[in-house]
Amino acid sequence: MEHIVIIGNGISGVTAARHIRKLSDKKITIVSAETDYFFSRTALMYVYMGHMKFEHTQPYENWFWKKNRIELVKGFVTTVDHDKKTLVLAEGKELAYDKLIIATGSKPNKFGWPGQDLKGVQGLYSKQDLDLIEANAPNKEVCNRAVIIGGGLIGIELAEMLRSRKIPVTFLVRENSFWNGVLPNGESQMINEHIKEHHIDLKLETNLVEIIADENGRAKAITTDKGETIECNVVGLTAGVTPNIDFLKDSGIELGRGVKVNRLLETNIKDIYAIGDCAEQHEGIGNRRPIEAVWYTGRMMGETLAQTICGKPREYNPGHWFNSAKFLDIEYQTYGWVFSERIKKEQEKHFHWRHATEKICITAAFDKDSKKFLGINTFGIRMRHEIFDRWLTEERDIDHVMQYLKDANFDPEFYAHYEEDIISKYNSVMHTSLSVKKKSWKRIFSKA
Amino acid sequence: MKAIKNLGLVIFLIGLTTFTVVPVLGTFSLDQSTFDQIIKDKNIKSDVFIQSINQNVVGKDFNGMLSLSPTITSALDAANNQHKKNKEYKKVIYTSGHDMAALIGKKSGAGLIAQNKGLMWFLTFGLGIIGALMFILPNVILLGKKGIKNDGVYHESATNRGWIAWMVFIFLVSFYLVLYFRPEFAVNWTFLVDPISESLSGNPAGHWFVYGFMYCVVMTVMAVRMYIKYRHNVYQMVRTTSVLFFQIVFAFLIPEIMVRLQMPYYDFKNAFPLDYDFFFQWNLKELLNSGGIGLFILVWGVVLTLVIVPVMVYFFGKRWYCSWVCGCGGLAETLGDPYRQHSSKSLFSWKVERWLIHGVLLFAVVMTGMTLYSFFTESGTILGIKTQSVQNTYSLLIGAIFAGVIGTGFYPIFGNRVWCRFGCPLAAYLGFVQRFKSRFRITTNGGQCISCGNCSTYCEQGIDVRAYAQKGENIVRSSCVGCGICSAVCPRGVLKLENGPEEGRINPTEVLLGNDVDLMELVNKK
Ligand SMILES: Cc1cc2nc3c(=O)[nH]c(=O)nc-3n(C[C@H](O)[C@H](O)[C@H](O)COP(=O)(O)OP(=O)(O)OC[C@H]3O[C@@H](n4cnc5c(N)ncnc54)[C@H](O)[C@@H]3O)c2cc1C
Ligand code: SF4
Ligand code: SF4
Numbered sequence: 006m007e008h009i010v011i012i013g014n015g016i017s018g019v020t021a022a023r024h025i026r027k028l029s030d031k032k033i034t035i036v037s038a039e040t041d042y043f044f045s046r047t048a049l050m051y052v053y054m055g056h057m058k059f060e061h062t063q064p065y066e067n068w069f070w071k072k073n074r075i076e077l078v079k080g081f082v083t084t085v086d087h088d089k090k091t092l093v094l095a096e097g098k099e100l101a102y103d104k105l106i107i108a109t110g111s112k113p114n115k116f117g118w119p120g121q122d123l124k125g126v127q128g129l130y131s132k133q134d135l136d137l138i139e140a141n142a143p144n145k146e147v148c149n150r151a152v153i154i155g156g157g158l159i160g161i162e163l164a165e166m167l168r169s170r171k172i173p174v175t176f177l178v179r180e181n182s183f184w185n186g187v188l189p190n191g192e193s194q195m196i197n198e199h200i201k202e203h204h205i206d207l208k209l210e211t212n213l214v215e216i217i218a219d220e221n222g223r224a225k226a227i228t229t230d231k232g233e234t235i236e237c238n239v240v241g242l243t244a245g246v247t248p249n250i251d252f253l254k255d256s257g258i259e260l261g262r263g264v265k266v267n268r269l270l271e272t273n274i275k276d277i278y279a280i281g282d283c284a285e286q287h288e289g290i291g292n293r294r295p296i297e298a299v300w301y302t303g304r305m306m307g308e309t310l311a312q313t314i315c316g317k318p319r320e321y322n323p324g325h326w327f328n329s330a331k332f333l334d335i336e337y338q339t340y341g342w343v344f345s346e347r348i349k350k351e352q353e354k355h356f357h358w359r360h361a362t363e364k365i366c367i368t369a370a371f372d373k374d375s376k377k378f379l380g381i382n383t384f385g386i387r388m389r390h391e392i393f394d395r396w397l398t399e400e401r402d403i404d405h406v407m408q409y410l411k412d413a414n415f416d417p418e419f420y421a422h423y424e425e426d427i428i429s430k431y432n433s434v435m436h437t438s439l440s441v442k443k444k445s446w447k448r449i450f451s452k453a
Numbered sequence: 454m455k456a457i458k459n460l461g462l463v464i465f466l467i468g469l470t471t472f473t474v475v476p477v478l479g480t481f482s483l484d485q486s487t488f489d490q491i492i493k494d495k496n497i498k499s500d501v502f503i504q505s506i507n508q509n510v511v512g513k514d515f516n517g518m519l520s521l522s523p524t525i526t527s528a529l530d531a532a533n534n535q536h537k538k539n540k541e542y543k544k545v546i547y548t549s550g551h552d553m554a555a556l557i558g559k560k561s562g563a564g565l566i567a568q569n570k571g572l573m574w575f576l577t578f579g580l581g582i583i584g585a586l587m588f589i590l591p592n593v594i595l596l597g598k599k600g601i602k603n604d605g606v607y608h609e610s611a612t613n614r615g616w617i618a619w620m621v622f623i624f625l626v627s628f629y630l631v632l633y634f635r636p637e638f639a640v641n642w643t644f645l646v647d648p649i650s651e652s653l654s655g656n657p658a659g660h661w662f663v664y665g666f667m668y669c670v671v672m673t674v675m676a677v678r679m680y681i682k683y684r685h686n687v688y689q690m691v692r693t694t695s696v697l698f699f700q701i702v703f704a705f706l707i708p709e710i711m712v713r714l715q716m717p718y719y720d721f722k723n724a725f726p727l728d729y730d731f732f733f734q735w736n737l738k739e740l741l742n743s744g745g746i747g748l749f750i751l752v753w754g755v756v757l758t759l760v761i762v763p764v765m766v767y768f769f770g771k772r773w774y775c776s777w778v779c780g781c782g783g784l785a786e787t788l789g790d791p792y793r794q795h796s797s798k799s800l801f802s803w804k805v806e807r808w809l810i811h812g813v814l815l816f817a818v819v820m821t822g823m824t825l826y827s828f829f830t831e832s833g834t835i836l837g838i839k840t841q842s843v844q845n846t847y848s849l850l851i852g853a854i855f856a857g858v859i860g861t862g863f864y865p866i867f868g869n870r871v872w873c874r875f876g877c878p879l880a881a882y883l884g885f886v887q888r889f890k891s892r893f894r895i896t897t898n899g900g901q902c903i904s905c906g907n908c909s910t911y912c913e914q915g916i917d918v919r920a921y922a923q924k925g926e927n928i929v930r931s932s933c934v935g936c937g938i939c940s941a942v943c944p945r946g947v948l949k950l951e952n953g954p955e956e957g958r959i960n961p962t963e964v965l966l967g968n969d970v971d972l973m974e975l976v977n978k979k
Contacts, residue, residue, distance in 0.1 A: 016904070024963070027963070045903065045904040045905050045906060047903040047904065047905050048903075048904075048905035048906055048907070051603075051905065051906075051907060054603075054604050054605070055603070055604055055605040055606050055607040055608040055609075056601075056603040056604070056606060056607070056907060056910070056942075057607065057906060057907065057910050058607055061906045061909070061910045062905070062906050063906075064904045064906065064919055064920070064923060066799060066800060169604045169605070202598060203597070203598070300903045300904075301900050301901075301903075301965070301967060304900075304965070305900075305964075305965075305967065305968040305969075308963075308964045308965075308968055308972070308976075309968065309969065309972065312972065312976075319969070319972060320969075321969075322968075322969035322971075322972070323967065323968060323969065324966070324967050324968060324969065324970060325967070327899070327900065327901065327967055329901050329903075329945040329946065330945075331944045331945070333598075333600070334598050334599065334600030334601075334685070336944065336945070336946050338901070338945075338946055387898070387946035387949070388946075389898065389899075390898045390899025390900060390901055390966055390967070391898075391899050391966060394899065394966060394967070398970075415896075415898055415946060415949050416949075417686060417687070417688045417937060417940050417941070417949060417950065418687075418688050418937075418950065418951065419687040419688050419691050420687050420688075421687070446953050446954055449953075450953065450954055450956070450957055
């Protein structure tokens with residue numbers, strides 16, 4: 006019986022294992038160092054905030070693995086020997102494989118800041134980081150102030166976490182507006198405002214210079230490139246992540262920033278594959294980056310690779326881009342591509358609408374000439390994935406999207422609707438006279 | 454703000470403490486004419502009992518129910534024993550000792566409580582309401598911007614099965630035990646609400662009136678809490694208003710007013726088989742003897758269960774009843790909201806749930822079958838089993854212990870829908886319809902789920918919502934009461950409760966939207 010060994014029990018490794026089990030009878034082993042069982046990294050913040058207990062972040066009950074004959078080994082892989090097809094674990098134990106899937110995820114970036122390894126300085130990625138933040142910042146008496154470095158999605162989550170315990174937070178962001186490498190200006194602006202509403206001390210265009218230690222080797226302050234010194238007890242490093250692949254350095258597996266894979270998710274070495282955060286495509290697919298460090302792409306790679314491993318070779322061929330996040334109280338969803346002003350192409354035009362009083366807005370991107378709809382960002386309005394996926398496939402134009410926006414609304418029942426408002430602004434800036442079409446179940450559920 | 458909250462808590466606790474000690478306070482003195490009236494009303498034939506009460510109770514002052522109750526129960530037991538021994542069955546008293554004590558206590562109440570109803574109402578209910586509101590209202594400001602407000606749920610003793618939760622548990626369970634099994638200790642409570650009862654039905658309050666009144670008060674106060682906590686979610690606001698309305702108007706006011714109008718006491722929204730004694734002989738007789746309105750109620754009750762309920766479930770899901778109308782659901786969604794996370798999500802619990810709830814449904818149906826058989830054939834037994842004793846068993850085990858003591862008493866430990874999930878026969882019936890013939894579903898938004906688990910954690914019905922959402926499948930489960938909280942707490946906007954065409958309602962998927970279109974088609978085709 007063929008033995009499939011997976012390193013990493015994150016979403017990508019576990020999805021691959023589950024699908025291989027569905028498709029075959031192969032022996033499956035998952036080796037992972039972090040936790041005994043798969044948990045949802047995306048939910049770490051909710052444990053600290055007291056919304057959930059850690060056990061709630063585990064999507065499967067503990068008996069699941071045995072029942073599905075997925076063997077779990079807790080251990081850290083130090084070496085991959087592809088000639089002998091074996092792994093060496095930290096305690097020296099060896100494990101033979103027939104096929105190996107590398108799904109080792111990421112680790113927080115550290116850019117060589119002085120003091121980055123002091124006590125009280127940490128990232129937010131793993132279960133251990135969660136335990137650490139609980140110890141470093143149990144309350145505002147122990148932690149009088151925290152400084153967060155790096156304005157991305159994890160940074161804002163960390164800020165929200167600390168604020169839930171009333172800990173004062175200073176948030177250093179390199180850009181001149183929050184996440185404006187990704188978000189268009191209007192949206193980025195709105196999030197800036199919202200961050201301040203939550204009493205987070207947002208410092209834009211500010212970089213970390215140094216973390217200063219006290220006599221016990223604990224962080225006690227930081228200095229910024231604006232010449233400021235900020236006293237603090239905790240420093241959160243959330244300036245992005247990098248593939249967690251140091252242990253593969255001398256393995257002979259081709260590495261870039263991540264493990265290099267082709268569209269079949271194969272590495273340069275036969276029978277070794279990589280998926281999830283740690284995989285790097287030789288070339289980005291479409292507008293995607295070569296390394297996609299998000300939850301659902303890890304899952305999709307797992308779904309795809311299982312087919313290949315079980316004798317039905319499949320290329321990783323993701324559909325239209327989508328994603329979602331939450332900035333404090335504001336939900337964000339995106340479908341298709343909306344680029345920020347900083348990187349968007351000349352052809353891409355935006356239509357932006359923002360609610361007069363509430364923190365609600367949308368930005369729709371379209372082609373300047375053909376009016377082809379390219380993508381949408383929504384803040385504070387939920388949208389139906391299926392509908393936008395279909396519109397993107399059908400290459401609808403922006404007028405169509407605006408008229409049928411009600412079909413795409415996914416807010417709970419009784420919520421206020423903004424389609425009329427949106428389209429009237431659209432009409433005025435685009436000099437059109439479109440009107441909103443009534444929601445139709447028939448359209449929503451018709452399979453294109 | 455914090456100070457107001459703390460002061461509110463203190464005031465609330467004073468009210469609660471007063472309420473808790475009231476049952477054992479007060480003076481009772483029974484005079485001869487009152488007792489004679491009771492003998493006449495209750496048609497008491499036991500000379501032994503009458504003599505014993507005349508000797509030991511009439512004309513004497515009793516300090517608190519703790520001293521009055523044993524005197525009466527033991528007199529009643531002794532009398533009954535003697536009559537049974539002497540085979541004087543006509544003289545046996547079938548009212549239980551505790552009910553008798555409650556009856557006599559109610560008629561003989563004197564002293565502080567009975568004479569200061571208004572003041573005592575204020576010191577119990579009044580302080581409770583004021584204190585609770587002072588505790589809750591500052592949250593408008595303290596909770597900050599509108600959004601999900603679950604910070605600290607698992608850090609606080611009250612909501613994480615800590616000592617406060619256990620105290621609440623003990624209080625609630627004791628309260629229900631008194632209500633069902635020691636009504637004489639509720640007598641002093643009834644004095645507090647006599648004026649309200651008299652203004653509604655014209656009669657002094659019984660202990661079920663206390664319960665009904667308290668139910669409305671608790672729901673109203675806790676609804677205020679819901680409005681503040683879920684102010685970002687209009688669905689929750691509308692739904693809370695609806696359950697509150699049905700509780701106050703349909704379950705509380707209308708029945709009381711009907712009594713005033715010489716009509717039968719009836720809650721028009723309480724559907725059989727939740728209303729398990731609807732077909733009991735005494736009820737049918739009462740209805741049949743009440744003329745036009747009685748007949749109307751009879752027809753309404755049958756139509757409600759057989760037509761209105763299933764048709765509405767077809768269009769809107771069982772939520773229209775369970776979380777928009779029902780009284781049990783109403784309490785669970787207001788008083789029970791802080792405890793919703795305690796429902797077990799394990800597969801094991803789901804198995805237990807299916808056996809138990811369908812077992813209760815079967816029990817209710819069989820019992821009602823026997824009842825109707827007995828009613829029409831006028832025979833008290835079927836196959837040697839006494840209909841009456843089956844009814845008594847159901848009333849005790851299911852009606853009192855399961856629905857009351859466990860159903861509500863266990864809120865802080867097992868979550869707020871224990872009864873609705875494991876016991877309610879009406880829910881089981883609605884569940885069948887919802888699962889097999891309904892337009893309701895919770896739509897999963899394509900591939901957006903990040904498996905965080907908020908939805909499952911806060912599902913009061915113990916549904917592992919995430920298990921469906923992370924597979925891109927819609928949630929179509931018989932037990933879902935459509936409270937909408939899973940959708941409210943999802944940080945990624947993945948879930949939407951909606952009514953739509955039946956086709957495609959259940960959509961098993963393996964590969965989720967967003968992946969390779971061909972692969973999705975290949976794997977997901979059934
Ligand atoms: C706080 C936080 C919030 C996030 N929120 C979102 C979100 O909202 N939406 C979204 O799309 N994405 C989010 N992400 C990103 C998302 O969680 C990741 O993309 C995803 O978890 C990657 O999954 P993976 O399976 O590739 O790797 P991982 O989940 O990182 O799993 C890899 C596992 O392998 C183990 N491992 C590594 N090396 C070895 C070794 N040598 N030997 C043994 N075991 C090893 C690691 O310990 C780890 O347990 C978030 C990430 C974080 C940290
Ligand atoms: S699945 Fe959602 S709507 Fe249904 S009972 Fe659970 S939380 Fe409520
Ligand atoms: S709360 Fe939302 S994102 Fe989280 S597991 Fe449930 S459906 Fe998925």
